[in-house]
Amino acid sequence: EALRIDVVTIFPEYLAPLRAALLGKAIDRGLLQLDVHDLRNWTHDVHKAVDDSPYGGGPGMVMKPQVWGEALDEVCAGPTPPRLVVPTPGGRPFTQEMAREYAAEPWLVFACGRYEGIDQRVLDHYASRMPVDEVSIGDYVLVGGEVAVLVMVEAVARLLPGVLGNPASAQEDSFSDGLLEGPCYTRPEVWRDLAVPDVLRSGNHAAIARWRRDRALERTFHRRPDLLAALPEDALDRHDRAM
Numbered sequence: 001e002a003l004r005i006d007v008v009t010i011f012p013e014y015l016a017p018l019r020a021a022l023l024g025k026a027i028d029r030g031l032l033q034l035d036v037h038d039l040r041n042w043t044h045d046v047h048k049a050v051d052d053s054p055y056g057g058g059p060g061m062v063m064k065p066q067v068w069g070e071a072l073d074e075v076c077a078g079p080t081p082p083r084l085v086v087p088t089p090g091g092r093p094f095t096q097e098m099a100r101e102y103a104a105e106p107w108l109v110f111a112c113g114r115y116e117g118i119d120q121r122v123l124d125h126y127a128s129r130m131p132v133d134e135v136s137i138g139d140y141v142l143v144g145g146e147v148a149v150l151v152m153v154e155a156v157a158r159l160l161p162g163v164l165g166n167p168a169s170a171q172e173d174s175f176s177d178g179l180l181e182g183p184c185y186t187r188p189e190v191w192r193d194l195a196v197p198d199v200l201r202s203g204n205h206a207a208i209a210r211w212r213r214d215r216a217l218e219r220t221f222h223r224r225p226d227l228l229a230a231l232p233e234d235a236l237d238r239h240d241r242a243m
């Protein structure tokens with residue numbers, strides 16, 4: 001039941017960090033399977049061309065449908081189709097909820113576009129054969145989808161059973177209760193004249209929980225009021241509202 005991940009890219013070496021550290025161990029332990037494919041393996045010309053000028057003019061280049069078609073036909077071949085994930089600035093926002101959805105899938109294929117993107121007919125063609133998600137990791141433009149794949153694979157893999165040392169932290173991390181994570185502290189008690197808030201050393205767990213939630217509400221209110229507005233009606237109690 002290990003999650004299978006395939007990535008198609010013209011820069012396979014960009015995905016090397018996924019084999020380091022925690023995720024590398026998860027792969028070694030068979031908790032997830034990662035295969036990275038060089039899109040140029042499916043070209044047939046001496047220049048290994050993967051892009052061409054855009055119809056309608058305009059700057060930049062568009063990735064050729066034929067090459068992607070041959071690559072995805074092969075990579076996505078199998079009894080049950082994968083979920084095809086295509087990073088793009090114009091995609092649906094990637095969220096912790098999507099990360100949880102993806103972590104429950106048996107097989108994900110990530111198509112990394114470069115240039116101005118992939119010919120739309122590729123997405124349209126595969127949408128009739130498998131779920132195709134165009135996904136954005138934020139409102140900024142990168143040079144290609146590879147870094148977005150690193151982000152998504154890390155967010156997904158950490159949710160897989162056994163990948164994280166203590167699963168509880170996956171539950172309590174930011175966004176699980178809809179709020180940002182508040183400040184955290186560790187030893188020493190005083191560092192450069194800055195002391196750890198007394199409540200955290202009080203042993204009063206109710207007061208600690210209350211203090212942490214207050215800090216999370218405060219931070220969310222100041223940095224991400226949109227998250228507060230999105231909370232369900234009953235998510236904030238009287239004390240919360242008084243914050």
Ligand SMILES: Nc1ccc2ncsc2c1
Binds near residue numbers: 112115117145146148
């Ligand atoms: N193909 C491509 C190009 C830029 C970019 N920026 C964020 S995701 C993405 C994907």
